[in-house]
Amino acid sequence: MRRDSSEPLYVISVAAKLVDMHPQTLRMYERLGLVKPARTENNIRLYSDEDIDRCRQIQRLTGVGLNLAGVEMVLELLQRMETMRRDLEEEMERREEELAREIQRLRREAATARR
């Protein structure tokens, strides 16, 4: 059974070590809405592996010079591209099927007519 990558696991100090960032930086990212770690009932942040990945993505982008507004927009664009790609794939599949059905139909029709 695979572990759920959205499971809240790490407190901020651990998360900070994992991604090699300052805890204060992670808090700021959350304030800006870039990462949304879960919270315990005691208001302690808990980062999931997904959250960690997202932090690393932010790290890559700021590493090439983007500021946080840019990071936000780029991440959203990438997300939009991904869903677009997914939707398209789906649509393609649907058409493919419909087409196969139509061709089947015509083939059958041709066959019965020939008989």
Add this chain to the structure above:
Amino acid sequence: MRRDSSEPLYVISVAAKLVDMHPQTLRMYERLGLVKPARTENNIRLYSDEDIDRCRQIQRLTGVGLNLAGVEMVLELLQRMETMRRDLEEEMERREEELAREIQRLRREAATARR
């Protein structure tokens, strides 16, 4: 006859007024490779309407807080999305045609078989 939007038309002072920016800012954008105005044989920058549009796009992006590294990446992503969309449209069209042809063929086959 429509004017070519890539025709070099405006010197930097005019371009700066058109987009309401400082000439020095435009020079910096060029240094960073964000805009590429043409040059006269005397090394004077000449901005086309396309260049002007690009400046305005940069303006919009910095206006919502992006820095120039972010602007560069976002513009490239948008461009990539656009070409992707275009390619896809083309591919769709191609398949559509091929399909229509196949269906035609089957219809004809069915018809001749029935006769």
Add this chain to the structure above:
DNA sequence: CCCGCTTGACAACAATGTTGTCAAGCGATT
């Protein structure tokens, strides 16, 4: 010849992002 623009370079200044420090609070261990 001079005026008005161009060129590139440098400085001033505000804004941004990271890091560090602070006081206060909570929970587990002693």
Add this chain to the structure above:
DNA sequence: AATCGCTTGACAACATTGTTGTCAAGCGGG
């Protein structure tokens, strides 16, 4: 109960970035 180690949010210091302004030098048209 006292202490230790973490958490919380807030504030300051600092380097970096982007815009604007100023500068000297050069070119072309009136």
